[in-house]
Amino acid sequence: MKINEPSRVGNVNPYRKTAAGSQASAASRASRKDEVQISTEAKELLGSVRNSEKLDELKKAVSTGTYHVDAKQVAEKLWPYLK
Incomplete structure (x- = not known):
């Protein structure tokens, strides 16, 4: 690998910049x-x-026989479709 411009990389230390930035950001956090x-x-x-x-509760109620359907509510919901 040949590097044509070694001065481009130069004296840059990216860790030094982030250390100063992290102290300031820690204070703001x-x-x-x-x-x-x-x-x-x-x-x-x-x-x-x-x-x-809720569905599991309904399944349990149906399987144990404790779920009861209100016929009046069913009729009220079906009535608009039967008209």
Whole structure:
């Protein structure tokens, strides 16, 4: 490998720059508070987890025989489709 311009690399120490920058950023991080942002996808997943828990409860109630259907509510929901 041949380097044509060795002076380009020169006296640059990238670690020295980041050390000074990290001290300043550490001070700014100490003064600000933590934040949490939840994405819409995560909120949807949380909703689906809650729905699956409710579904599991319904399955358990049906399998044990403790789930009862209110005939009046079923009739009210079916009535618009039968008109």
